[in-house]
Amino acid sequence: MNDPLANLPGYVLRRASSAALAGLNRRLSALSLRHVDASLLMLLNGQPGITQSEAGRILDIQRANMVPIVSRLEARGLIDRQRVDGRSQGLYLSAEGEALHTQVLTVIDAYEQTLMEGVPAPLRKQAMAVLHAFWQSAEAAIEGD
Amino acid sequence: MNDPLANLPGYVLRRASSAALAGLNRRLSALSLRHVDASLLMLLNGQPGITQSEAGRILDIQRANMVPIVSRLEARGLIDRQRVDGRSQGLYLSAEGEALHTQVLTVIDAYEQTLMEGVPAPLRKQAMAVLHAFWQSAEAAIEGD
DNA sequence: GCGTTACTGTTATGCATGATAACAGAATTA
DNA sequence: TAATTCTGTTATCATGCATAACAGTAACGC
Numbered sequence: 001m002n003d004p005l006a007n008l009p010g011y012v013l014r015r016a017s018s019a020a021l022a023g024l025n026r027r028l029s030a031l032s033l034r035h036v037d038a039s040l041l042m043l044l045n046g047q048p049g050i051t052q053s054e055a056g057r058i059l060d061i062q063r064a065n066m067v068p069i070v071s072r073l074e075a076r077g078l079i080d081r082q083r084v085d086g087r088s089q090g091l092y093l094s095a096e097g098e099a100l101h102t103q104v105l106t107v108i109d110a111y112e113q114t115l116m117e118g119v120p121a122p123l124r125k126q127a128m129a130v131l132h133a134f135w136q137s138a139e140a141a142i143e144g145d
Numbered sequence: 146m147n148d149p150l151a152n153l154p155g156y157v158l159r160r161a162s163s164a165a166l167a168g169l170n171r172r173l174s175a176l177s178l179r180h181v182d183a184s185l186l187m188l189l190n191g192q193p194g195i196t197q198s199e200a201g202r203i204l205d206i207q208r209a210n211m212v213p214i215v216s217r218l219e220a221r222g223l224i225d226r227q228r229v230d231g232r233s234q235g236l237y238l239s240a241e242g243e244a245l246h247t248q249v250l251t252v253i254d255a256y257e258q259t260l261m262e263g264v265p266a267p268l269r270k271q272a273m274a275v276l277h278a279f280w281q282s283a284e285a286a287i288e289g290d
Numbered sequence: 291g292c293g294t295t296a297c298t299g300t301t302a303t304g305c306a307t308g309a310t311a312a313c314a315g316a317a318t319t320a
Numbered sequence: 321t322a323a324t325t326c327t328g329t330t331a332t333c334a335t336g337c338a339t340a341a342c343a344g345t346a347a348c349g350c
Contacts, residue, residue, distance in 0.1 A: 005188065008253065009276055012280055014166060016276060023286045023287040027290065043150065051327085059150075085316075089327090118283070119275070123278050129268055134264060134272070135160050137263025139164045141256070141260055142164055144172075197298080198297080207339085209301080231345040234299080
């Protein structure tokens, strides 16, 4: 693969992310979930009762784009809504949602471990730190010019 | 940002990539280009005469999805097609394309440097190696189960 | 040589992700 | 109380990515 873009961190980041996502979605399809759904389930497990807007803010999903996601998950009986306010509603995992969440956890844990094991041991120690550094750096660079 | 997903490499990879892409697209919009277009221009600069299919293979873009990209760039007079075969056609940067390419290069180089500078110095040395490792690892993990 | 196979560019189509604008109802604040 | 902010929602659009199908061309096997 003679790719002159391979020394650009942003490009490599994108290719790595794209490949990682493909693998994850492939595995999650066994649970009829997309990675977005899975991330919401995991978030709700850690922070039950969180608001739809808050969840979107944490996961970096637009308010408007949260609607079909939450609707889909609620239609499947995986999450419950509970009015907390005249305008907001807290989101909770239903019993079925919790059951599925443990399966999600199994799949994701295994996958993330596979991903990490594919990284040469000498680099593994700093791998997460590097990823977080790029995340932060990229976030800071969005607005730049 | 209390995000329980922040210790999953795949998730962090995706967030970093997404943020990095947003910043890049913002900068490229000044040239009326998307990151995909820019990557093709850069590829053609390094490997003039490459085939549309070959380019797609290198950039991991489906043959069918290359069509609108190439058409758009050709319509703007940035690239030329030259029949090399009954079926294939070589792609080249036009004069205008080369001119724009140098601008692209400026933008991207500056951006990638910004990205790198946002990474703490102690990590910077291994940053690219880590990204490549994840790329390779993710690529290998796509088919797994 | 000829038939099978493989490759190229292309069209059409669908799904997923994101972004934006607008709105009504509710809460907060000044 | 009036102005502002926030929430969930609808509608709409652009982009990215995948798949299937097709015609024309090339390469290969015998």
